[in-house]
Amino acid sequence: MPAPQEFLNYIDANANSFIQRLSDAVAIPSISGDWAHRNDVLAMADWLNGQLQQLGVETQLSDLGRHSMDGHDLPLPPAILGRIGNDANKKTVLIYGHFDVQPANKSDGWDTEPFTLVIDEKTGRLIGRGSSDDKGPILGWLNVLQYHHENKVPLPVNLVFCFEGMEESGSEGLDELVERESKKGGYFDGVDCVCISDNYWLNTRTPALTYGLRGLSYYKVTVSGPARDLHSGVFGRTVHEPMTDLIALLNTLVGPDGNILVPGVDEMVPPADEEEKAIYAKLDYSISDIEQSAGAAIALSSDKVAVLMGRMREPSLSIHGIEGAFSGAGAKTVIPAKVSGKFSIRLVPPQTPALVDPLVIEHLEKEFAKLNTKNTLKIENLHGGKPWVADHRHWNYEAAKRATRAVYNQDPDLTREGGSIPVTLTFAESLGVNVCLLPMGRGDDGAHSTNEKLDRSNFIEGSKLLGSYLYEIADIAK
Ligand SMILES: C[C@H](N)C(=O)N[C@@H](Cc1c[nH]cn1)C(=O)O
Ligand SMILES: [Zn+2]
Ligand SMILES: [Zn+2]
Numbered sequence: 236m237p238a239p240q241e242f243l244n245y246i247d248a249n250a251n252s253f254i255q256r257l258s259d260a261v262a263i264p265s266i267s268g269d270w271a272h273r274n275d276v277l278a279m280a281d282w283l284n285g286q287l288q289q290l291g292v293e294t295q296l297s298d299l300g301r302h303s304m305d306g307h308d309l310p311l312p313p314a315i316l317g318r319i320g321n322d323a324n325k326k327t328v329l330i331y332g333h334f335d336v337q338p339a340n341k342s343d344g345w346d347t348e349p350f351t352l353v354i355d356e357k358t359g360r361l362i363g364r365g366s367s368d369d370k371g372p373i374l375g376w377l378n379v380l381q382y383h384h385e386n387k388v389p390l391p392v393n394l395v396f397c398f399e400g401m402e403e404s405g406s407e408g409l410d411e412l413v414e415r416e417s418k419k420g421g422y423f424d425g426v427d428c429v430c431i432s433d434n435y436w437l438n439t440r441t442p443a444l445t446y447g448l449r450g451l452s453y454y455k456v457t458v459s460g461p462a463r464d465l466h467s468g469v470f471g472r473t474v475h476e477p478m479t480d481l482i483a484l485l486n487t488l489v490g491p492d493g494n495i496l497v498p499g500v501d502e503m504v505p506p507a508d509e510e511e512k513a514i515y516a517k518l519d520y521s522i523s524d525i526e527q528s529a530g531a532a533i534a535l536s537s538d539k540v541a542v543l544m545g546r547m548r549e550p551s552l553s554i555h556g557i558e559g560a561f562s563g564a565g566a567k568t569v570i571p572a573k574v575s576g577k578f579s580i581r582l583v584p585p586q587t588p589a590l591v592d593p594l595v596i597e598h599l600e601k602e603f604a605k606l607n608t609k610n611t612l613k614i615e616n617l618h619g620g621k622p623w624v625a626d627h628r629h630w631n632y633e634a635a636k637r638a639t640r641a642v643y644n645q646d647p648d649l650t651r652e653g654g655s656i657p658v659t660l661t662f663a664e665s666l667g668v669n670v671c672l673l674p675m676g677r678g679d680d681g682a683h684s685t686n687e688k689l690d691r692s693n694f695i696e697g698s699k700l701l702g703s704y705l706y707e708i709a710d711i712a713k
Contacts, residue, residue, distance in 0.1 A: 236391075236710035237641045238703040245382045246702070250695050253378050254361060256286075257694065258352035260334075260370045261363035267335035267404040270307040276400045279334045280312050283373070283398060290380040292317040292396065299401075299408030311408050312400030316422050319380070320393035326712045327393040328705065329426040329666070331658065332373040332433060333402030336365035337683045344685040359691040366689040368682035371697070372432035372675040373398065378698040379705070391709035395426055402433075402656065405453070405618025410661045417665035428631040428708070429662045429670040432701065434652045438524040438678050442639045442700070444632055445672035447547065447651030448659055450582035450622035452591050455558075456484060456599060459573035460610035467568045475608040477574050478560060484612075485576050487602045489552040493535050493545060495580070497598045500550060503586050507544060515543040518648050528679040547651035550586060554578045577617075581653060588619035620657020629669040630711045637710075638673075638703035642696055673704060 246253075265279035266272040280296065287294050296313035303309070312335065320327075339349035347353045352363040361371070376396075383390050401407050416422040436443045458477040465474065487496055495501045507515075516539070525542055526532045536542050545551065558575040561567045580591060596614055603612045626632075627649055639647040652672065663670045675697035681687045 236706050238699065238706040242382050242702055243699050246378060246695060246698050253374065253694065253698065254354065256377065257361060257366065257371060257374050260374060261352040261365050262350055264350045265335050265400060266338045267312070267401050269338055270304045270309055273309050276312040276335050280315060280400050283334050284315050286377055287315065287317050287396065290377060291384045292319045292380065297412055299412065302407050314409060314412055315396065315398040317396035320390050322393060325392050326427045326708050327395060327425050328708060329395045329397060329423060329429045329662070330376055331397045331429060331431045331662065333369045333399050334373060335400045335403050337403050339364040346686055360688040361691055361694060362686055362688040364687055366687055367435065367676035367680035368687065369433045371689040371694050375432065375675055375694065375698040375701045379702040391706045395423060406658050409658050413658060413661045414665045423666060426666050426668060428668050429666065430704065431656060431659060431670060431672050432675050433656055434654060434672055434674045435676045435680055435682065436674055436678050437518060437520050437648050437650050441519040441648050442643045442645060443648040443650045443674055444627065444635050445650045445652045445674060446627040447624040448622060449653055449655055450587065450620050451579055451655040451657065452582060452588040452619040453579040453617040454595060455575050455577050455615040455617050456481065457573060457575040457613040458610050461570065461572040464572045465570040467570050470570055475610045476570050477610050478571055480606050480608050480610050481557065481574050481576050483606055484599060484602055485554055485578065488554065488578060493551060495550060495552045497595055499594045500580065500591060503590065504549060504583055507548060512540050515540045518543060518650065524678060546653040548583055550583055551581045552578060581655065582622050584622050584624060587621045592616055620655055621660050623660040623663060625663065625670055631669040631671045634707035634711050635671050635673050635704050637707040638700055641703050642700045673700065
């Protein structure tokens with residue numbers, strides 16, 4: 236059963252106020268990875284909790300305890316649990332999303348202030364940190380709720396919400412909560428399926444449903460030696476320099492062709508057969524899509540299937556940054572005393588952090604020993620998560636396919652995502668139900684990057700999509 240026409244009309248008629256609400260959400264810089272912004276993440280939890288309550292959702296804030304970040308003891312942001320509807324004759328759908336965002340500073344290269352939503356009337360872009368990842372999609376659910384609440388129209392399904400504020404920083408504390416609440420009598424007991432809107436279409440024109448995510452293992456490698464930063468004119472070529480050792484170490488991790496040089500990591504993944512390659516060949520995607528979203532002609536291959544497999548079914552290793560290194564303007568002639576390289580590996584089945592971590596540690600220690608340095612090495616695993624793949628023939632996906640056809644008049648691409656949402660597998664395993672990823676944004680949204688945006692049409696049509704999906708679930712469940 237398609238969503239009622241009044242619902243679709245309501246979303247169109249209220250588009251401007253929905254965008255205003257997105258602007259209010261973007262204005263809260265809820266950066267989970269920066270201890271100095273922890274109060275903003277807490278404020279964002281309060282704001283979202285208030286919005287849900289105003290729209291008729293019964294909520295509770297679930298305390299996830301405390302943790303330490305960069306030497307600061309901090310409260311973890313609470314998870315927001317919500318429920319609306321308790322009709323035994325209806326399916327119960329669990330909605331997950333995250334209200335924290337990646338860091339952003341104008342000086343990173345943004346054209347506008349990252350935490351002020353800018354509406355570009357010419358392009359229809361809504362530009363601001365979190366617009367696509369993941370405040371826009373969360374607010375899409377609020378838009379759906381608002382129609383039903385204001386018009387006193389019962390929802391076609393029961394909804395249970397789980398919104399967290401630490402997704403961009405390893406979802407600390409959430410797995411335990413999900414496992415506990417999935418047990419008999421727990422908050423999530425009775426959930427029939429899960430829907431997550433926290434990723435992107437493959438391109439800028441074809442809606443997608445996503446049935447796989449890569450896992451992640453995130454490492455911090457610290458090399459230290461001198462008791463303090465040193466003058467390079469006085470100490471250069473007289474001491475072992477931590478930065479030199481670290482760069483040598485980082486250089487042993489990945490080749491310029493993307494191949495992972497840590498022995499055993501790439502080898503763990505079986506090669507794709509012709510049948511699997513045909514799946515990638517069929518997707519609506521071209522090299523210009525990746526180059527358009529990357530903003531430069533820098534694809535690793537001109538073969539579309541090779542590029543798609545690199546993102547969806549192969550592991551990747553990325554070097555993210557060096558803490559403690561000189562990075563300011565000017566020409567400071569320092570030898571940094573302690574530097575930490577940060578890198579992560581995106582994992583695919585059958586890889587897990589437990590299988591890959593020992594290989595990485597053994598490799599780093601072996602390569603460090605080859606340097607014959609007197610500096611010291613420390614290896615830390617900051618966070619991780621397993622990869623996930625779902626059955627896209629399940630009725631949950633059928634409902635999402637029907638909703639996509641109803642709203643976009645198009646069949647969705649079936650994709651596996653290169654990013655990670657570690658709690659996805661926890662939901663699937665703890666609840667024993669199907670999880671469907673129903674993205675709102677486009678492949679060129681620039682999530683985690685500068686000038687992140689969500690197209691107005693994706694926000695509005697995406698809100699219709701989320702509502703339509705619920706009606707299709709109710710229809711299939713009859
Ligand atoms: C796909 C999702 N929107 C996302 O961005 N996930 C992050 C999760 C993460 C893990 N460590 C830090 N962030 C990602 O894939 O990077
Ligand atoms: Zn996200
Ligand atoms: Zn993200």
